[in-house]
Amino acid sequence: MTQPRAVELRGLGAAPGSHLGPAVLVQKAGLASTGRRIRPEEAPAEVERLRAALARAEEELAALEAETRQRLGEEKAGILGAQRMMLQDPALVEAMVRRITEEHLGAEAACLKACEEQAAVLAALDDPYLAERAADVRDVGRRVVRCLTGAAESGLPKGLPPGAVLVAEDLLPSETASLDVQKVGAIVLERGGRTSHTVLIARALGIPVVVGAAGITGVVADGELLLVDGDQGTVVVAPEPERVQAYQAARAEAERERERLLALRDLPGATRDGHRVQVAANIGEPGEVAGVLAAGAEGIGLFRTEFLFLHREAMPTEEEQFEAYRTVLEAVKPRPVIIRTLDIGGDKPLPYLDLPKEENPFLGVRAIRLCFREPELFRRQLRALLRASPYGNLWIMFPMISCLEELRRAKAELAAVREELVAAGVAVADRIPVGIMIETPAAAMAADLLARECDFFSIGTNDLVQYTMAADRGNPALGELADPFHPAVLRLIARTIEEGHRHGIPVGMCGDMAGQPLAIPLLVGMGIDELSMPAPAVLRAKDLIRRADRATFVALWERVRGLATAREVRSCLEEALAELKSEQ
Amino acid sequence: MQTRRITITDPVGLHARPAAQFVQEAQKHPCRVILMAGDRSADAKSILQVLSLGIRCGQEVVLVAEGPGEEAAIERLSALLGGEGGSPSHDAAACG
Secondary structure, eight states, X not given: OXXXXXXXXXXXXXXXXEEEEEEEEOOOOSOTTTTOBOOGGGHHHHHHHHHHHHHHHHHHHXXXXXXXXXXXXXXXXXXXXXXXXXXXXXXXHHHHHHHHHTTOBOHXXXXXXXXXXXXXXXXXXXXXXXHHHHHHHHHHHHHHHHHHHTOOSSSSOSSOOTTEEEEESOOOHHHHXXXXXXXXXXXXXXXXXXXXXXXXXXXXXXXXXXXXXXXXXXXXXXXXXXXXXXXXXXXXXXXXXXXHXXXXXXXXXXXXXXXXXXXXXXXXXXXXXXXXXXXEEEESSGGGHHHHHHTTOSSXXXXXXXXXXXXXXXXXXXXXXXXXXXXXXXXXXXXXXXXEOOOOOTTSOOTTSOOOXXXXXXXXXXXXXXXXXXXXHHHHHHHHHHHHGGGSEEEEEESSOOSHHHHHHHHHHHHHHHHHHHHTTOOOOSOOOEEEEEOSHHHHHTHHHHHTTOSEEEEOHHHHHHHHHTOOTTOGGGTTTSOTTSHHHHHHHHHHHXXXXXXXXXXXXXXXXXXXXXXXXXXXXXXXXXXXXXXGGHHHHHHHHTTSOHHHHHHHHHHHHTOOSHHHHHHXXXXXXXXXXXXO | OEEEEXXXXXXXXXXXXXXXXXXXXXXXXXXXEEEEETTEEEETTOHHHHHHTOOOTTOEEEEEEESTTHHHHHHHHHHHTTOSOOOHHHHHHHTO
């Protein structure tokens, strides 16, 4: 047993979840003998050694690629496929050989130097895609060195204790792909970004990750207990027994609560007196559908389509999009799926679109504005959506509408694409509700005008708050301003719901606010028809809605309506929430 | 020696998958193939060198093939890069 010292380190939460387990320090493998020089007459034998190691490295990568394809799919396997191609690159191999024959470096140093040189060239091109490739070249170099020195297949220690927390400066994507999920409970890295390949793979494996935990490898001893929080980005080294107990108690309590809520899974979202409020879930890719259904969601209130467009080098084909939309529609039917057309801007450059750099991308050419600027991109998505429509209950939603002209233009595009498809004899569902996100103050103020020409609203609170309060939601200094409970924001939400209902269309919400226990009673009181949230929040939301009659919620909104500050609103809602929880 | 001047029309430029396909095709030909962009050049059989050119959509490149089968090589490779002809205005539109 190690002494409790409760050293707390703060990094960045990169993959969610928390875990308590023993630390296992991962050393960089096989880089010990890299400085060695050879005599000129040894060069031919050294080149042979290098070639044998290259061949072995390629075998390893091919096997890992095949295994990764099975476990994690084609996309993650592609990372390793690209590495294999680098390993066979004639220019890279020649650069290694030259360093042996001309500079008389040992094969290890020759390999590392050649890879480093190539990586530096790629990294200098100031392109995020090529920067990732630079990391791949370095990964390849280390793998070859491991093969040269005969070190273990990776730097990962063999025979991990169950629930091990891997602690390293950085892990290579190929190492992460080969992790044994049964044994690894969490990963803590000194370096690494939230979106590195390593993190993406860990997320897919369901392993919590904290990155940017500077100094961790110097602080932790092998076997010491670590408490890792992948949501908050914190690591506690050798926590005190009280903290361990508190963690375990919280886990057990969460488990009991989960079981209680699970009983609500097949019940509808409705107040105690039967007023319906649909509780739906947000998803970011088709793979999340199973989790959504298991969580008891009554539909999908927001299917973000950005995953199809990000982290790739070519625009997704119509076929690929069609498959993704169809998969989700079929799995969720007869329940509705609201699919949002591409919502992206200059803050997330796409290599296949030449988007101008903007001073302020959040007030720039993004979402529907971008789609109008890139008609081929937009039409391709609309075609794929319409073709998928017969397979389920599709609702189409346009993001970031701020005036009626935009809504009309988007609808005209949709109508033109539909006409084309129908003329070509392609099946398209007869009636597809078409709605808009209400996420600009302009749209909320013009809700009466917009409601006349669309079939539903969904309020996007993250952007609505940011644009209404003129406060960047990512700026920690503005946290108090970026709060949905400011009366100005609440008035826009209330107005949107009222105007939607006056014109006979349903109004939902799919921003962060929709899943917050503090906000749900208020939103129900305002008359919201649907709330869409991350799947893990669904059951808790149903539970809250089912705890009181509609009149109770309406009375709460009447009370909040008269308050003047976000703080007053919050404390009023906290009281109401405590009261609701004590019901039953 | 065969040379061909080509404007890249793939919206991605010469990145990732298109680059990999191009290099794999080049490796099938016994002749030497050089890809030039501006004042830099790359061995067309080296994925790393080709990527390092950072070629974007709309950029003009020159393909040079020399040695056995150079004619077949230049035909296949220039077709992969977006082929011949293609009016300039049309090319520009593809790059959005």
